[in-house]
Amino acid sequence: MSVDVLTPQLTGRILPRANPLSKLFAAVLVTVVVMLSIDWVSAAVVLGSELLLLPLLGISAWQLLKRTWPLVLAAVVAGYGTALLAEKTGAVLLEFGPVLFTQDSVNSGIAIGLRGLAIALPGIFLLTTTDPTDLADALAQKLKMPHRFVLGALAGLRLVGLLVDEWRTLGLARHARGVGFEGNPVARLRNFLGQGFGLIVQAIRRASRLAVAMEARGFGAGDRTWARESTFTRLDLWVCLVGVLIAGTAVTAAVLAGTWNFLLDAS
Amino acid sequence: MAEHTRKREAVSIAARGWSWRHAGRKRPAVQDIDLVVQPGERVLLLGASGSGKSTLLHGLAGVLGDDGQGEEHGSLTLDGSPPGRVRGRAGLVLQDPDTQIVLARVGDEVAFGAENQSVPRAEIWERVRQALDDVGLDVPLDRSTTALSGGQKQRLALAAVLAMQPGLLLLDEPTANLDPEGVLEVRDAVVRVLDRTGATFVVVEHRVAVWADVVDRVVVLAADGGVLADGPPETVLTDSGTRARLAEAGVWIPGHQPAVPGLLPSPGNPLLAARGLSVARTKRGPVVLDEVDVDLQAGSSLGIVGPNGGGKSTLALTLAGLLPPRGGALAAAPALARGAGTSPHGWKSAQLVTRIGTVFQEPEHQFLTHRVIDELEFGPRRLENSDEVTVRRRVDSIAERLRLTSLLQANPFTLSGGEKRRLSVATMLATNPDILVLDEPTFGQDANTWAELVALMAELIQGGGSLVAVTHDQEFTEALGSRLLRVADSQAVPEVAP
Numbered sequence: 001m002s003v004d005v006l007t008p009q010l011t012g013r014i015l016p017r018a019n020p021l022s023k024l025f026a027a028v029l030v031t032v033v034v035m036l037s038i039d040w041v042s043a044a045v046v047l048g049s050e051l052l053l054l055p056l057l058g059i060s061a062w063q064l065l066k067r068t069w070p071l072v073l074a075a076v077v078a079g080y081g082t083a084l085l086a087e088k089t090g091a092v093l094l095e096f097g098p099v100l101f102t103q104d105s106v107n108s109g110i111a112i113g114l115r116g117l118a119i120a121l122p123g124i125f126l127l128t129t130t131d132p133t134d135l136a137d138a139l140a141q142k143l144k145m146p147h148r149f150v151l152g153a154l155a156g157l158r159l160v161g162l163l164v165d166e167w168r169t170l171g172l173a174r175h176a177r178g179v180g181f182e183g184n185p186v187a188r189l190r191n192f193l194g195q196g197f198g199l200i201v202q203a204i205r206r207a208s209r210l211a212v213a214m215e216a217r218g219f220g221a222g223d224r225t226w227a228r229e230s231t232f233t234r235l236d237l238w239v240c241l242v243g244v245l246i247a248g249t250a251v252t253a254a255v256l257a258g259t260w261n262f263l264l265d266a267s
Numbered sequence: 268m269a270e271h272t273r274k275r276e277a278v279s280i281a282a283r284g285w286s287w288r289h290a291g292r293k294r295p296a297v298q299d300i301d302l303v304v305q306p307g308e309r310v311l312l313l314g315a316s317g318s319g320k321s322t323l324l325h326g327l328a329g330v331l332g333d334d335g336q337g338e339e340h341g342s343l344t345l346d347g348s349p350p351g352r353v354r355g356r357a358g359l360v361l362q363d364p365d366t367q368i369v370l371a372r373v374g375d376e377v378a379f380g381a382e383n384q385s386v387p388r389a390e391i392w393e394r395v396r397q398a399l400d401d402v403g404l405d406v407p408l409d410r411s412t413t414a415l416s417g418g419q420k421q422r423l424a425l426a427a428v429l430a431m432q433p434g435l436l437l438l439d440e441p442t443a444n445l446d447p448e449g450v451l452e453v454r455d456a457v458v459r460v461l462d463r464t465g466a467t468f469v470v471v472e473h474r475v476a477v478w479a480d481v482v483d484r485v486v487v488l489a490a491d492g493g494v495l496a497d498g499p500p501e502t503v504l505t506d507s508g509t510r511a512r513l514a515e516a517g518v519w520i521p522g523h524q525p526a527v528p529g530l531l532p533s534p535g536n537p538l539l540a541a542r543g544l545s546v547a548r549t550k551r552g553p554v555v556l557d558e559v560d561v562d563l564q565a566g567s568s569l570g571i572v573g574p575n576g577g578g579k580s581t582l583a584l585t586l587a588g589l590l591p592p593r594g595g596a597l598a599a600a601p602a603l604a605r606g607a608g609t610s611p612h613g614w615k616s617a618q619l620v621t622r623i624g625t626v627f628q629e630p631e632h633q634f635l636t637h638r639v640i641d642e643l644e645f646g647p648r649r650l651e652n653s654d655e656v657t658v659r660r661r662v663d664s665i666a667e668r669l670r671l672t673s674l675l676q677a678n679p680f681t682l683s684g685g686e687k688r689r690l691s692v693a694t695m696l697a698t699n700p701d702i703l704v705l706d707e708p709t710f711g712q713d714a715n716t717w718a719e720l721v722a723l724m725a726e727l728i729q730g731g732g733s734l735v736a737v738t739h740d741q742e743f744t745e746a747l748g749s750r751l752l753r754v755a756d757s758q759a760v761p762e763v764a765p
Contacts, residue, residue, distance in 0.1 A: 006371030007411040133371055155369045161413065162365060168549070172589045173632035176625035177694065178649050180616035194635065201680070202631065206366050213367035216330045216359040217431065218383035227378035227391045 006132050006158050012058035014235070015129035020138045022236035023130060026243025027122035033247040034118045039259035040107060042250040043114035049246045050121040057128060064124075071120045079113025132157060134230070141230040148220050155214065159206055163199060170198050277306035277467045278356055278434035280327065284341030286492075287322055287331060296322040298492030299341070304484075306434070309461065309468040311478045311500070314488035315516030315713075320471040323488070324437050326350065327469065328359035345435060355384050357435040358428030362443050362711070364420035373399070373415075374408030376423060380431040391430070398426040401463060402456040417575055418449030422456050429460060436461070438470040442477060443711035446575045446739045450477060457481070473713050476521045479504065487513065517685075517713030524742070525718035530725045532748045534564040538603040538701055538733050539586065539611070539623075543595035546578065546585040554593050555581050559759040561752060563702060565602070568724070568734035570744035572762070573754035579737045580628075580706050582754060586735060587625040587704040588612050603701050620646050624695030628706040630687040631680065639682075639690060640666075640675040646698040661697060669693045669723070685716035692723065703727060704735045709743050721746045 010016040015023065034046050054061065065072065083106045090103030136154040140147045174180070179191050214220070254260040282302040288295040297319030304310055314320050325331050326343050329350030343349070345356055358380075361367045370376045377395040386394065395408070402422040406415070415423060421441055428436065438457070442450040458481055461468055470478055479485075485503040489495040496509045503509055504520060513520050544559040555578030563569060563586070571579045584590045585597065588611025598609045599622070607618045614622065627633055636642050643666060647658040666672045669689045674682065679690055688708070695703060703724075709717050724747055728734055738744060744751060751762040 007413075133375060151369075158369070158371060169627070169629075170632055172584060173625075173627045174635065175589055175616055176587065176619070176627070177633050177635060178616045178620040178646055178698070179635065180619075182615055198632070198634075205631075209361070209363065209366040210369070212325070212330050213359075213361060214369055216328045216354075217369075217380035217427065218355045219369075219379075220383075223385050224382050225385050225388060225391065227375065227382050227388060227395075229388065 006154075006161065008128075008131070010131060011128045012056050015056055015125070015239075016131070017235060018129075018239045019142070019230065019232050019236045020130045020135040021142055022232070022239040023126050026239050027126045029243045029247050030122050031119050033250055034115055037254060037260050037262055038108070038111050038115065039254050039261055040111040040114055041257045041259045042254035043111055043118045045250040045253050046118040046246055047114050047121070049249070050118065050125070053125070053242070057125065059128075068120070068124060072117065075113045075116035075120075078116050079109040081109075082112040083109025133228075137226065137228050137230040141226055142232075147224060151219070155210060156207070159203065159210065162206065163203055166202050167195070167199055170195050170202070174198070276434050277465055278345050279306045280304035280345060280435070280467065280469075281347075282341070282343045285326070285343045286340040287319070287326060288338045290335065290337050295319075295492070297326070297488075300488070300494065302486065302494060302497075304467060304469070306467055307465050308484055309482040310470070310484045310486055311475070311482040312469055312471045312486050312488065313475065313513065313518050314495070315490040315518070318488040318490045318516070320488055321439055324359065324439050324469065324471055327435065328357050328437050329354045330359065355380070355431050356433055357437055358431055358433035359437045359439065360421070360424045360428055360441050362440040364417055364424060364444065367424050368412045368420065371412060372408065373404070373406055373410045373412055373423060376412055377427045377430045380427055384431060394430045394432070398429040401429055401460050402426045403459070416449065417445045418452040421445065421449065421453045425453070425456060425460065429464075432464075433466060435467045435469070438472075440472055440711065441470070442472065442474070448574060454478070454481065473517075473711070474519045475504065476519065479521055490516065514714065517715035519714050525714045527718055527721045527746045528725050530728065530746070530748050532567045532728055534567040535731060536565045536602045537562055537600045538565055539563040539597070539599050541586065541595065541597045544585065544592055544597055545594040546581045546590065547593040548581050548590070550591075554757075556754060556757055556759055559595070561586070561759070563733045563735065565701065565731045565733050566728055568728055568736065568744075568747045568749040570747075570749035570751045571735065571737045571754055572739065572744070572751055577754045578757065579754045582759065583704050583706060583735055583737045584625070587623050587702075588614055588619055589625060617649055620698040620700065621650065622700055623702045623704060624698065624700035625704040626691050626695050626706065626708060628710065630691035633691050633694065634679040637678055638675070639671060639677050639679055642679055642690060642694055643671070643697055646694060650698065665693050665696055669719075685712060688712060688716060689719065692720070696727070702733045702735065706737045707739070708736060709738065709740045717743075
């Protein structure tokens with residue numbers, strides 16, 4: 001059956017009720033702070049706060065890990081790679097042939113790994129608790145983004161779900177014609193590109209038909225009203241405050257600990 | 268209030284010498300149409316493929332675009348205004364349920380048109396409830412639009428149009444992709460809506476019988492421009508001259524069955540046997556059908572029938588060796604396997620095409636090249652023992668038989684619906700498989716293409732081929748003397764033909 005990208009199973013009870021814009025604000029703020037400095041203190045504070053907030057998602061740590069393991073893996077690999085390649089200063093911790101870990105290189109590695117996770121988690125909070133239709137409503141009604149653009153993107157997103165099905169069907173249909181995923185890598189690559197081209201053709205056809213259907217229903221003619229009102233509540237104030245709090249604590253802690261190194265700082 | 272009362276009023280249509288030529292095409296899609304439709308009239312619009320029925324409907328809906336997208340002559344007006352300027356007065360429902368749904372939830376989808384008309388919020392939701400009530404779609408407003416059946420999706424599309432309170436309802440082959448239950452669902456919903464709103468109504472459809480009792484006027488467009496016949500259904504559909512021309516044009520007329528050859532199947536060698544087979548669409552997805560026993564023999568055909576969503580296509584794709592069986596046994600007899608192993612799913616693509624061919628519902632999914640001739644030669648050229656002469660001869664004879672000879676240099680994507688269907692069948696026949704599997708081969712086909720398909724399939728069976736067709740088309744399975752396997756409630760039960 002079709003992959004439903006537009007009606008995801010939202011998790012948690014509280015966060016889905018908040019306005020997508022306040023969640024977006026908090027997520028962006030926290031992410032930006034982590035990105036500004038490569039140090040393990042600010043990253044650890046942010047990551048720690050995020051882990052404390054996990055119960056809000058209403059899913060167990062295990063379920064979260066199952067969904068996000070590629071990110072965790074990527075963070076570990078990035079951390080390991082950094083520890084291996086970063087400047088080798090400070091006391092030697094481990095030396096084994098060409099492999100050399102020093103205190104500073106391991107510190108950088110930990111910072112990079114934690115930072116990766118700390119950057120990824122706000123996005124996960126946002127994605128798992130936000131309905132795309134609500135986000136579109138908020139962007140158009142509260143941020144006053146052009147509704148043609150916002151609703152067009154939303155309708156396009158729905159087609160993405162259909163295209164996942166289409167890709168599967170195309171694969172089977174081509175196999176039936178004698179071009180399956182088999183043979184040497186070159187043949188496989190050519191087949192993959194051919195199927196990709198077929199998918200693009202179908203995507204364009206679907207999109208142009210959808211555009212006609214939308215136009216027939218008066219879309220894009222001028223002003224419009226909104227059946228669903230995007231509103232801010234007290235909850236949104238809390239969401240924003242928590243975002244500011246996490247960001248502020250992370251900067252303060254890192255500065256006090258002397259680890260803050262502003263990315264854009266020339267030194 | 269006066270504004271709203273006016274909106275509910277039925278619309279009148281006036282076309283005077285109207286023609287439309289799509290940009291980049293030599294011939295006009297519609298030519299010299301003179302037509303006046305009074306407010307509240309219900310019109311069935313007929314004509315051969317290519318007579319421009321859909322173009323006229325799109326024109327009435329005001330979605331043909333501006334001068335850049337085509338060239339217009341004469342005039343086409345709704346209540347005296349060009350349709351593009353009074354958008355929303357006409358509501359258009361299209362053929363494919365999946366490409367006209369815009370939003371994720373049922374309520375939002377119905378509200379979309381009213382939002383675009385700047386209807387106040389409170390009134391929008393009133394209209395949404397009324398529209399869903401009118402089409403008899405009794406699902407929660409937050410139900411996902413992808414979770415609906417085909418008939419439900421079409422009724423949703425109808426409700427979405429109704430919420431705009433159009434004075435003219437335009438339906439472009441609204442039931443072509445639906446199973447028989449879905450067809451009736453949609454037809455009945457339309458009748459209810461028209462009775463309540465009194466809107467003017469124009470429907471385009473191949474299958475006349477569905478709408479003949481509902482409309483009070485039938486208009487037939489001529490293939491070379493103008494109007495061929497126009498009058499009450501009982502007059503137009505009984506006039507022998509008009510009937511003959513309609514039949515020639517491939518329109519399905521009540522009481523007229525396209526001529527097909529009689530066929531008495533004589534089952535021969537066993538080819539493929541399923542025992543306790545369970546099938547699933549994806550590797551981890553749910554099992555849709557369990558404990559299926561079925562045998563395929565040379566020189567016979569099997570029709571897989573039953574309501575949509577029951578797993579018919581999944582079963583067919585599994586029998587075709589394209590999906591792996593989830594459980595049970597599916598074994599090719601030595602006559603079919605010919606040394607390639609007993610499990611069809613384990614065969615290489617090149618082995619599969621000479622043993623089992625599959626024609627998908629959407630022909631475009633199977634087109635691989637940019638010319639019809641390349642399309643036909645593709646399969647034969649990949650076979651091990653293919654020499655130039657054999658390939659040529661085989662392709663020529665198939666092209667001849669399926670009337671594709673004049674189209675050999677054309678791009679497959681530019682063909683008409685019927686031509687695409689013929690080509691997709693031809694590409695499968697080119698490698699001469701023992702078994703041919705077809706998914707809804709007659710969906711949305713006009714009567715001519717239908718008769719051609721039946722004749723071709725009969726020939727195939729007579730020549731010792733084995734046919735599996737997923738279909739709702741009882742006439743199709745009857746004409747081929749198919750055994751029937753009814754799929755419903757995750758079970759597959761053999762059915763004795765009446």
